[in-house]
Amino acid sequence: EAGVAQSPRYKIIEKRQSVAFWCNPISGHATLYWYQQILGQGPKLLIQFQNNGVVDDSQLPKDRFSAERLKGVDSTLKIQPAKLEDSAVYLCASSKTGDSSYGYTFGSGTRLTVV
Amino acid sequence: AQKITQTQPGMFVQEKEAVTLDCTYDTSDPSYGLFWYKQPSSGEMIFLIYQGSYDQQNATEGRYSLNFQKARKSANLVISASQLGDSAMYFCAMREGQRGSGGYQKVTFGTGTKLQVIP
Numbered sequence: 001e002a003g004v005a006q007s008p009r010y011k012i013i014e015k016r017q018s019v020a021f022w023c024n025p026i027s028g029h030a031t032l033y034w035y036q037q038i039l040g041q042g043p044k045l046l047i048q049f050q051n052n053g054v055v056d057d058s059q060l061p062k063d064r065f066s067a068e069r070l071k072g073v074d075s076t077l078k079i080q081p082a083k084l085e086d087s088a089v090y091l092c093a094s095s096k097t098g099d100s101s102y103g104y105t106f107g108s109g110t111r112l113t114v115v
Numbered sequence: 116a117q118k119i120t121q122t123q124p125g126m127f128v129q130e131k132e133a134v135t136l137d138c139t140y141d142t143s144d145p146s147y148g149l150f151w152y153k154q155p156s157s158g159e160m161i162f163l164i165y166q167g168s169y170d171q172q173n174a175t176e177g178r179y180s181l182n183f184q185k186a187r188k189s190a191n192l193v194i195s196a197s198q199l200g201d202s203a204m205y206f207c208a209m210r211e212g213q214r215g216s217g218g219y220q221k222v223t224f225g226t227g228t229k230l231q232v233i234p
Binding site: 108 | 158160162165221
């Protein structure tokens with residue numbers, strides 16, 4: 001089966017600009033996650049979708065970050081306006097259900113650099 | 116308090132030797148799960164192994180085994196016969212919340228251990 005697709009692979013923007021990341025999960029995976037991984041740290045969950053509904057967005061900085069998953073398939077994460085501290089790798093993952101016992105499948109990530 | 120603690124920022128191991136990566140966790144949830152992921156320099160997170168809190172036996176997957184000591188709240192990863200391709204970051208993670216209940220499950224990652232395999 002095809003893996004989790006993410007684009008772009010790399011992005012460099014200036015602070016206060018906006019940026020969007022795209023994720024296409026594995027076909028049939030109902031649950032989609034966006035993680036932020038700052039250099040030297042473990043991934044931190046930003047938002048979790050079950051189909052097209054939000055299950056958890058408690059760690060999403062909602063004043064600047066937004067995410068949507070239209071039609072319960074692919075998803076977009078947006079940052080507007082970006083800050084220097086948003087420099088990180090943004091990882092998308094998916095699983096068949098919210099049961100994570102069998103591990104998530106992660107994409108290759110988008111490396112964002114804010115200058 | 117940290118949910119997941121990985122005290123080894125970096126580890127070296129000789130090729131073909133075994134290595135243990137430490138992980139301790141903190142939860143009051145009676146039902147939880149523990150994972151290990153590998154992250155090579157390419158950036159992708161690769162699922163390695165899973166241990167449920169009620170599982171009686173330690174999980175094994177090929178050269179990977181999880182040394183689960185529930186009373187000590189530790190879930191160390193053991194890699195046997197290390198290979199050069201094992202050089203990567205390794206993350207321990209914990210799921211809290213009832214599995215299969217349809218309810219929300221939360222997964223928290225540790226800060227990782229960088230493993231370098233020496234030829």
